[in-house]
Amino acid sequence: MIVCIGAGPGDLGYLTRRGGELVQQADVVAGFDAVVDLVRPLIRADAEVITMGYKDQTAKLADVAVHHHAGKRCVVVFMGDIHFSGFQYLERVEAACGHPVETLPGISSAQVLASRGKVCFDETTFVTFHRRGDLAPFQRHLVHVLQDGRNAIVIPRPWDFMPKDVAAYLLAQGVNPAHEVEVWERLTTAEATWRGTLAECTAEFSDMSILLIRSLVPMPSQLDDLPR
Incomplete structure (x- = not known):
């Protein structure tokens, strides 16, 4: 499983309940540093966290894809809502995985x-x-x-x-x-x-x-x- 989640505009209270559940259940949580820091209180202690920036996002998403294809439950977190201004990042996630992925909208x-x-x-x-x-x-x-x-x-x-x-x-x-x-x-x-x-x-x-x-x-x- 791999799901891309909109984590809201910056306050954890704006993350949807379903989004929070998926973060808590994930074996791997990935995303840009600031967004991962937002949901960090919900990440399991035994989960792997993969953070990235603009320069290394392609390589880090390739690492996420390896975990995904190995059967791990993976979540990639986006700031706000994916479909408001994160669509290029979504395309990078799908390119790394080699197939379309599930998305969960957030508050933009x-x-x-x-x-x-x-x-x-x-x-x-x-x-x-x-x-x-x-x-x-x-x-x-x-x-x-x-x-x-x-x-x-x-x-x-x-x-x-x-x-x-x-x-x-x-x-x-x-x-x-x-x-x-x-x-x-x-x-x-x-x-x-x-x-x-x-x-x-x-x-x-x-x-x-x-x-x-x-x-x-x-x-x-x-x-x-x-x-x-």
């Missing part, structure tokens, strides 16, 4: 931000830049999202497309500088918030940041019984 920082910001996803589009490769298609998509009058929840790319870079790109594309922006850091742990406009978003933020860019005009309610 995007979902927590929607709760903090009181926005719903049917009026909001999620865009992640936390990926390797060409960002241009996703950048253009973000412009269209705002032009369509929707809110945007955005995960930046830590090494070269942070909140101030997102704002600068949008302004260069003619997006209205009056859009209200919120930048949240370290959601569910040591939370910090910045609020301003797109034009004012020029500060430096940590790599644990996520943005909410609000539409210029909120969508009207669909309820017929609201007072007018």
Whole structure:
């Protein structure tokens, strides 16, 4: 058995009950250092722990695959939810194993931000830049999202497309500088918030940041019984 688990945005209380059970039952628990540290209180004393970083992830996942093919119960933990911004890592796990693997969703920082910001996803589009490769298609998509009058929840790319870079790109594309922006850091742990406009978003933020860019005009309610 090998399962990829979304471990939540940073507070162990946001790990699902099923995710916690699978970690506790695992013979091998693997993942990036910070994510493994999050679930470490649940790992059995006799389980093997395999931590990795960006540079050695391919080699370490190959080690996980060896245990998997030997019949060990293996869990690979992801920060947040796998399908919000961990899909490239999932592809690496499957490449190492040589077959598709089971996934268990978690709570993403995007979902927590929607709760903090009181926005719903049917009026909001999620865009992640936390990926390797060409960002241009996703950048253009973000412009269209705002032009369509929707809110945007955005995960930046830590090494070269942070909140101030997102704002600068949008302004260069003619997006209205009056859009209200919120930048949240370290959601569910040591939370910090910045609020301003797109034009004012020029500060430096940590790599644990996520943005909410609000539409210029909120969508009207669909309820017929609201007072007018």
